[in-house]
């Protein structure tokens with residue numbers, strides 16, 4: 001793996017300046033209220049910890065509902081964006097693949113496919129273990145992940161146009177690394193006469209593998225939804241919201 005993709009600072013320094021605009025175009029800013037409404041139900045009036053909190057897209061509306069929200073991110077650029085938006089949230093710089101905290105939370109959550117930015121199975125399991133350790137005995141872990149779409153690759157590569165409007169064109173170029181379940185990708189964002197290249201790398205994971213990884217750290221699936229409004233998870237779903245609790249509850 002090239003360092004270019006392995007280093008999150010690189011990821012974030014590319015994405016941070018355009019993160020809110022990108023999410024706004026993709027409908028993710030508008031969706032954050034729905035996400036916060038969903039998550040609030042699992043907080044029991046208590047506290048929540050977001051893994052990969054970013055600019056607070058979800059954490060800010062959740063904190064505005066009276067939940068005490070904390071967060072971890074390993075990017076200074078993203079934490080700066082968060083601090084510019086809110087002083088309600090205690091967020092610190094750290095690696096969600098191996099964090100330890102004395103605090104215990106009603107809810108730990110990781111939205112917007114963020115678990116996938118950990119590009120090895122070990123890192124993903126370690127993250128789930130840290131998350132499980134950070135939960136109150138009766139707490140919830142909520143994960144939002146897309147359903148892997150690895151059809152359509154020719155010779156291990158695929159190019160997909162995901163948006164064309166009067167101002168912007170988004171083209172994603174993916175290289176598939178099947179041995180590691182990795183996608184090495186770049187979003188090419190054409191706007192006016194300029195183009196911005198936004199590289200990233202992810203390890204995709206199917207929902208049943210996710211359940212097995214969660215079981216490895218003492219958690220058990222309690223609910224699975226197809227979106228943040230509580231839509232059903234079906235074979236047509238493009239993502240899932242999975243809710244885990246301690247096994248035995």
Ligand SMILES: C[S@@+](CC[C@H](N)C(=O)[O-])C[C@H]1O[C@@H](n2cnc3c(N)ncnc32)[C@H](O)[C@@H]1O
Pocket residue numbers: 008012051052053054055056057058072073074075078094095096097111112113114117118
């Ligand atoms: C897709 S963004 C999601 C941000 C936010 N959760 C949201 O829903 O808008 C992924 C975030 O995870 C952070 N991140 C990536 N790798 C990380 C790691 N190993 N530890 C902590 N944060 C990480 C990035 O800096 C970025 O802010």
